[in-house]
Amino acid sequence: xxxxxxxxxxxxxxxxxxxxxxxxxxxxxxxxxxxxxxxxxxxxxxxxxxxxxxxxxxxxxxxxxxx
Amino acid sequence: xxxxxxxxxxxxxxxxxxxxxxxxxxxxxxxxxxxxxxxxxxxxxxxxxxxxxxxxxxxxxxxxxxxxxxxxxxxxxxxxxxxxxxxxxxxxxxxxxxxxxxxxxxxxxxxxxxxxxxxxxxxxxxxxxxxxxxxxxxxxxxxxxxxxxxxxxxxxxxxxxxxxxxxxxxxxxxxxxxxxxxxxxxxxxxxxxxxxxxxxxxxxxxxxxxxxxxxxxxxxxxxxxxxxxxxxxxxxxxxxxxxxxxxxxxxxxxxxxxxxxxxxxxxxxxxxxxxxxxxxxxxxxxxxxxxxxxxxxxxxxxxxxxxxxxxxxxxxxxxxxxxxxxxxxxxxxxxxxxxxxxx
Numbered sequence: 001x002x003x004x005x006x007x008x009x010x011x012x013x014x015x016x017x018x019x020x021x022x023x024x025x026x027x028x029x030x031x032x033x034x035x036x037x038x039x040x041x042x043x044x045x046x047x048x049x050x051x052x053x054x055x056x057x058x059x060x061x062x063x064x065x066x067x
Numbered sequence: 068x069x070x071x072x073x074x075x076x077x078x079x080x081x082x083x084x085x086x087x088x089x090x091x092x093x094x095x096x097x098x099x100x101x102x103x104x105x106x107x108x109x110x111x112x113x114x115x116x117x118x119x120x121x122x123x124x125x126x127x128x129x130x131x132x133x134x135x136x137x138x139x140x141x142x143x144x145x146x147x148x149x150x151x152x153x154x155x156x157x158x159x160x161x162x163x164x165x166x167x168x169x170x171x172x173x174x175x176x177x178x179x180x181x182x183x184x185x186x187x188x189x190x191x192x193x194x195x196x197x198x199x200x201x202x203x204x205x206x207x208x209x210x211x212x213x214x215x216x217x218x219x220x221x222x223x224x225x226x227x228x229x230x231x232x233x234x235x236x237x238x239x240x241x242x243x244x245x246x247x248x249x250x251x252x253x254x255x256x257x258x259x260x261x262x263x264x265x266x267x268x269x270x271x272x273x274x275x276x277x278x279x280x281x282x283x284x285x286x287x288x289x290x291x292x293x294x295x296x297x298x299x300x301x302x303x304x305x306x307x308x309x310x311x312x313x314x315x316x317x318x319x320x321x322x323x324x325x326x327x328x329x330x331x332x333x334x335x336x337x338x339x340x341x342x343x344x345x346x347x348x349x350x351x352x353x354x355x356x357x358x359x360x361x362x363x364x365x366x367x368x369x370x371x372x373x374x375x376x377x378x379x380x381x382x383x384x385x386x387x388x389x390x391x392x393x394x395x396x397x398x399x400x401x402x403x404x405x406x407x408x409x410x
Contacts, residue, residue: 009076011252014329036336040329043354047328 002029005037008045013037014044021065030063032058038063069178071134071142071249075207079135079145079267079365081244085337105202106157110304112226112229113218113287115274124218126302128153130290131167131211135365136248136264137176139178143185143210145267149290149366150212151193154368155275156288158224159216161193167310178253180218183211193211193270201282208361222279224286227304229372233284234329235301236378236394238385239266239292239368242322242359249321259321266319267366274369276383281377289367293338295360295403298380299345303401305372311393311406322362326355334363342403349406360405 005013013032020028028050032038038061043051050065054055072078093194098107105124106116114128115124130150147164152403154161170179179202189214190197197212246263249255255263271288278286285305294316302309325331339359350358372395373381382389393403 013172036333
């Protein structure tokens, strides 16, 4: 599953990520388009037991959350 | 009822323009000088200071921002306390102020009235008068005050002047930016929300007045550029460095959880990037505590530099949550070394 948080500012991307992780999927891709969202979604994912790897895509990042 | 914080992207002092961006502009504008102007914007101080020539110093400051509280009256109170803080941080007593208001034409005007009433009641508490102001139609609400206060030459506190060996006292808890972000996300407890609102509404009047009995060598208030940002300005202006014990910093405990879960305002990352070359963390310090030290504060504490003996006496007299959080030393101008004393 992928969610796109582009255009949203904090704390919205974290709220969107939290909703998408509600059913504890094994993985989730989160597209973020600014540093604060990238950092905050990463913190949220790690605090809830996911590991995070990221790839840069132009001005955006794709965060792959896995557990 | 409209929750005011839901109408804006950023709240309170977290909406401040990034320090790095601001620096680029301000350094390209030639400063105006006058013999009477004894504090301008060269050292990023809290307000301008103008020597009236009769022993009095006039202090002026303006501060305004988007809603940081959901109720209009509360927002007015916080905005006023925040704007007055710059005057207290200079050792001055606020005398008169004017409102600065941006307000959407489509919004209920009773909201504007409640903001103004909140500010006026806070002004009454501080013993100053708000007389007039300026209002423009804008997409989002912004409110604050332009304040004039007075002090004397022997009680003009600047952010420069700290001495080698002085310690730093702060007078409120840190973490308003993170808790406010948690509130926006519906993640803050009612207790934390109430504690942060009360702290933001609290005038720095008693914190300043208590310090009149001591020899304050330098002072500032902690707002949008974070605890580390404003301490860096003090250190830089005083040509000293700081050793900061982050275990001693008074914090809203829930803000540490908020930081761990990523409820951090964008301004904190701007502050972190701006200070990258000036702050050295001991490797043992956890990420959430580092984040908290970069958190933009709204209506934050005073930071006072004085001798250790006087500071200990100040902390006893003022009471909680005031405490000593660090010490100035010579060399490495502007650098802050952050350690954690767990003893």
